[in-house]
Amino acid sequence: MARVVLAMSGGVDSSVAAHLLLQQGHEVIGVFMRHGEESSQQCNVPAAADSDGAANAAVATLPVLGELPQGRADHKQGCCTASDAADAKRVAAMMGIPFYSLDLQADFRRIVDYFVDDYLNGRTPNPCVKCNHWIKFGRLFDYADGVMADYVATGHYARMVNGQLHRGLDDRKDQSYALFGIRPERLPRMLLPVGDYSKPEIRDLALSLNLGVAGKKDSQEICFVTQGHHSDFVKARRPDMVGKTAGDFVDLEGNVLGQHPGYEAFTVGQRKKLGIALGTPHFVVRIEPDTCRVVLAEKEALAAPGLSAQQANWLIPHERLQQTLDQAHQSDQLRVQIRYNGSPEPASVRVDPDDSELFEVHFDHPVDAVAPGQATVVYQNNQVLGGGWIR
Numbered sequence: 001m002a003r004v005v006l007a008m009s010g011g012v013d014s015s016v017a018a019h020l021l022l023q024q025g026h027e028v029i030g031v032f033m034r035h036g037e038e039s040s041q042q043c044n045v046p047a048a049a050d051s052d053g054a055a056n057a058a059v060a061t062l063p064v065l066g067e068l069p070q071g072r073a074d075h076k077q078g079c080c081t082a083s084d085a086a087d088a089k090r091v092a093a094m095m096g097i098p099f100y101s102l103d104l105q106a107d108f109r110r111i112v113d114y115f116v117d118d119y120l121n122g123r124t125p126n127p128c129v130k131c132n133h134w135i136k137f138g139r140l141f142d143y144a145d146g147v148m149a150d151y152v153a154t155g156h157y158a159r160m161v162n163g164q165l166h167r168g169l170d171d172r173k174d175q176s177y178a179l180f181g182i183r184p185e186r187l188p189r190m191l192l193p194v195g196d197y198s199k200p201e202i203r204d205l206a207l208s209l210n211l212g213v214a215g216k217k218d219s220q221e222i223c224f225v226t227q228g229h230h231s232d233f234v235k236a237r238r239p240d241m242v243g244k245t246a247g248d249f250v251d252l253e254g255n256v257l258g259q260h261p262g263y264e265a266f267t268v269g270q271r272k273k274l275g276i277a278l279g280t281p282h283f284v285v286r287i288e289p290d291t292c293r294v295v296l297a298e299k300e301a302l303a304a305p306g307l308s309a310q311q312a313n314w315l316i317p318h319e320r321l322q323q324t325l326d327q328a329h330q331s332d333q334l335r336v337q338i339r340y341n342g343s344p345e346p347a348s349v350r351v352d353p354d355d356s357e358l359f360e361v362h363f364d365h366p367v368d369a370v371a372p373g374q375a376t377v378v379y380q381n382n383q384v385l386g387g388g389w390i391r
């Protein structure tokens with residue numbers, strides 16, 4: 001019997017994951033990660049993080065709290081509500097598994113700081129992917145080591161196939177894109193039990209098990225922006241920047257089209273809610289934090305032949321990295337995905353021979369809206385080969 005630490009969010013997916021793991025004969029320890037960062041109002045410059053981020057911290061520093069977060073049941077505490085924690089605890093009790101709540105507020109503040117800083121640098125951050133990397137597969141593995149667990153499991157829709165990360169069977173729910181940052185040596189210790197099912201199947205299972213969380217909604221995209229627009233959140237975090245990011249909308253030739261209240265409100269590829277009427281549909285094609293200009297153009301200008309990426313994390317051996325990528329492209333198996341809900345597109349990938357953390361992607365056909373700051377993930381068919389961050 002293997003010992004498994006399961007990340008339990010109080011949602012339907014990780015709750016059913018607990019059941020599936022028990023069915024497979026594992027000893028399961030449920031862990032709720034308390035992300036709330038209600039006590040911090042100021043924006044700190046994030047500590048320089050290495051690629052493993054928080055994963056390097058010693059497990060001994062993790063407070064293991066048997067108690068749940070305090071607060072009204074409906075009170076949002078950053079990422080997760082007290083009621084989520086209570087749901088997770090209830091499910092664990094129902095299944096007869098031990099349950100702990102970890103206080104990861106300090107780690108989570110780093111995610112928030114990264115999110116705010118990226119927008120202020122004219123980029124579009126992906127806090128969920130960072131959270132998976134730094135917290136879920138960073139701190140959680142430390143915890144698992146501390147309790148001598150063999151595996152770490154989550155309720156993500158992705159699959160482990162022969163120790164390799166693959167897309168989940170339910171393509172509409174697939175979350176493999178968000179998991180590319182896991183350290184390759186940790187892959188053999190990961191379990192993703194819900195990835196073999198579709199979301200409706202998981203809901204049906206939850207109903208048949210009489211889980212109170214069966215009808216719970218999926219988590220929202222940016223869990224800590226609980227109300228308003230993300231730009232309001234950025235301004236609230238960085239009042240010193242209010243007014244300093246306002247500037248001009250310009251066209252490709254630099255002609256002024258109008259004014260915007262702050263470039264942090266925009267993302268490359270955005271068409272809606274620009275706050276300017278130009279007669280024909282216009283899109284954000286570039287954000288220039290140095291001049292505070294937001295460049296708008298018609299759709300044709302969005303198409304990009306490729307991209308360059310940094311901070312790559314490769315899940316396959318480095319020795320045959322380029323060879324694997326080339327062979328996969330030649331056999332039309334290489335695909336690159338550039339946003340969470342995007343589709344993987346045929347492309348070739350060239351890794352910098354001097355620095356494997358840098359790579360270039362050339363799409364077989366131009367793609368729209370390559371947004372600096374977003375993750376870009378490389379697949380061979382359904383297998384995640386690795387990924388990086390769009391420069």
Ligand SMILES: Nc1ncnc2c1ncn2[C@@H]1O[C@H](COP(=O)(O)OP(=O)(O)OP(=O)(O)O)[C@@H](O)[C@H]1O
Pocket residue numbers: 006007008009010011012013014015031032033034035080136153154155156217218219
């Ligand atoms: N606060 C948390 N504590 C523990 N585990 C978490 C937490 N938030 C997310 N997770 C883990 O990450 C997985 C994916 O989280 P995501 O936010 O995408 O939620 P989801 O797809 O709605 O899943 P769920 O239905 O389990 O909440 C969860 O299934 C769970 O294993």
